[in-house]
Amino acid sequence: MSNVNAICRRKHAKFFMRFLDLLPSRLASHDSTRVTIAFFAVCGLDILNSLDTIQPATVETIIDWLYRYQVVSKEGEVECSGFQGSSTINTSVPNENITKYKWGHLAMTYTAIATLVTLGDDLKRLNRKAIIKGVAAVQRDDGSFSASVEGNEYDMRFVYCAAAICAMLNDWGTVNKEKMAEYILKSIRYDYGVSQHFEMEAHGGTTFCAIAALQLSGQLDKLSPETIEGMKRWLIFRQIDGFQGRPNKPVDTCYSFWIGASLKILNAFHLTDYEENRSYILSTQNTTVGGFSKWPDSMTDPFHTYFGLCGLSFVNEPGILEIMPSLNISMRAYKKLKELQGHWAPQEPEECSNCSIIDIE
Numbered sequence: 001m002s003n004v005n006a007i008c009r010r011k012h013a014k015f016f017m018r019f020l021d022l023l024p025s026r027l028a029s030h031d032s033t034r035v036t037i038a039f040f041a042v043c044g045l046d047i048l049n050s051l052d053t054i055q056p057a058t059v060e061t062i063i064d065w066l067y068r069y070q071v072v073s074k075e076g077e078v079e080c081s082g083f084q085g086s087s088t089i090n091t092s093v094p095n096e097n098i099t100k101y102k103w104g105h106l107a108m109t110y111t112a113i114a115t116l117v118t119l120g121d122d123l124k125r126l127n128r129k130a131i132i133k134g135v136a137a138v139q140r141d142d143g144s145f146s147a148s149v150e151g152n153e154y155d156m157r158f159v160y161c162a163a164a165i166c167a168m169l170n171d172w173g174t175v176n177k178e179k180m181a182e183y184i185l186k187s188i189r190y191d192y193g194v195s196q197h198f199e200m201e202a203h204g205g206t207t208f209c210a211i212a213a214l215q216l217s218g219q220l221d222k223l224s225p226e227t228i229e230g231m232k233r234w235l236i237f238r239q240i241d242g243f244q245g246r247p248n249k250p251v252d253t254c255y256s257f258w259i260g261a262s263l264k265i266l267n268a269f270h271l272t273d274y275e276e277n278r279s280y281i282l283s284t285q286n287t288t289v290g291g292f293s294k295w296p297d298s299m300t301d302p303f304h305t306y307f308g309l310c311g312l313s314f315v316n317e318p319g320i321l322e323i324m325p326s327l328n329i330s331m332r333a334y335k336k337l338k339e340l341q342g343h344w345a346p347q348e349p350e351e352c353s354n355c356s357i358i359d360i361e
C-alpha cells in the first residue's frame with residue numbers, strides 16, 4: 001500500500017472485476033444497493049479503458065440482470081416506476097400482493113441507466129415515459145425529491161439523481177425544474193457552499209449535486225456572478241493536497257471528484273494544484289491487490305476506487321478516459337448517449353428549450 005508515483009491500472013481493473021462476481025461478506029449490508037456497486041465497477045472499468053475485460057456474454061448477463069430491476073407502474077396503481085437496487089426487498093408475503101414493496105429508487109434508477117449506457121445497451125427495453133413519471137411522482141412541494149414513493153429521505157442527493165435521469169432520457173415530463181432550482185438556491189449557505197437541505201452545513205458532495213443539477217437542467221444562469229465567484233472560492237479552498245468535503249475535515253479521495261467536478265462545471269478547475277491532488281490520490285491506492293481508499297493505508301472500496309480514478313482523469317492522467325463531470329460517466333459513454341437521444345422522438349417545443357442541452361466543453 002505504499003505511495004508510488006504510478007497508477008496500477010491492471011490491478012484496479014481486476015479489483016472491479018472481483019465486485020462483478022461476488023460481494024465480499026463485509027459488503028453484505030449493501031445488498032439492497034447492488035446496482036450502485038455494479039455502476040462503480042462497470043464505469044470504473046470504462047474510465048480505465050478496460051471495459052473489454054468483461055466478456056461479451058457477461059455484458060449481456062449484466063444488462064439482463066439490470067432490466068430485471070426495472071419497475072413499471074400499472075394503470076391505476078401508485079406511480080412508482082424506476083429501478084430497484086436489488087431484489088432483496090421483494091419479500092413474499094403469503095396471501096398478499098408481493099409487489100407491494102416493489103418500487104423504483106432515484107439513485108438506483110440513475111446508476112442503472114448510466115451503467116446500461118456505459119455497457120453499450122440501446123435502452124430499447126427502458127420504459128422512458130414511465131420512468132420520468134416516476135421521477136415527477138417523488139418531487140416534493142419544496143422542489144426537492146424523495147428517493148422513492150413513501151421514502152423518508154429527501155435532499156440534494158435525490159435532486160441530483162432526478163436531474164441526471166431526466167437529462168439522460170432527455171425528457172423532464174411534468175418535473176418542475178423551476179421549483180427544483182428554487183430548492184437549490186435556498187440551500188446555498190453564507191459561505192457559498194451548498195448544504196444537503198435547508199439550514200444545514202455546506203458540504204462538498206451536495207455542492208456537486210446542486211451545481212450539476214443546475215447544469216443538467218439548463219439553469220446554471222440562475223446563479224449570480226457573485227454567487228459563482230463565492231462558490232469557486234469555497235471549492236478551491238477545500239484543497240489541502242487532495243480535497244476535503246468541509247472546512248477543518250481531513251482530505252478524502254472521493255472529494256477529488258465531488259469538488260473537482262464542481263470546479264470543472266464552473267470552468268475553474270485549472271485554478272487547483274494538479275500535482276498535489278494527483279499525489280494524494282495515488283497515496284491511497286493499494287498497489288498489491290488494487291483499489292483506492294479514502295485515506296492512505298486504509299480499507300479500499302469500489303466507491304473510492306471509482307472516484308479516485310475520476311479525480312485522476314481531471315488531472316489528465318495518461319490512460320484514464322475523460323469524464324463528463326455533471327453526469328459522472330465517461331465522455332465516451334456520454335457521446336453514445338447523445339447518439340441514442342438523437343434516435344428518440346423529438347420533444348414538444350416547450351419541453352425542448354431547457355432540457356438536457358449540455359455544453360460539454
Ligand SMILES: [Zn+2]
Pocket residue numbers: 252253254255294304
Ligand atoms: Zn469519501
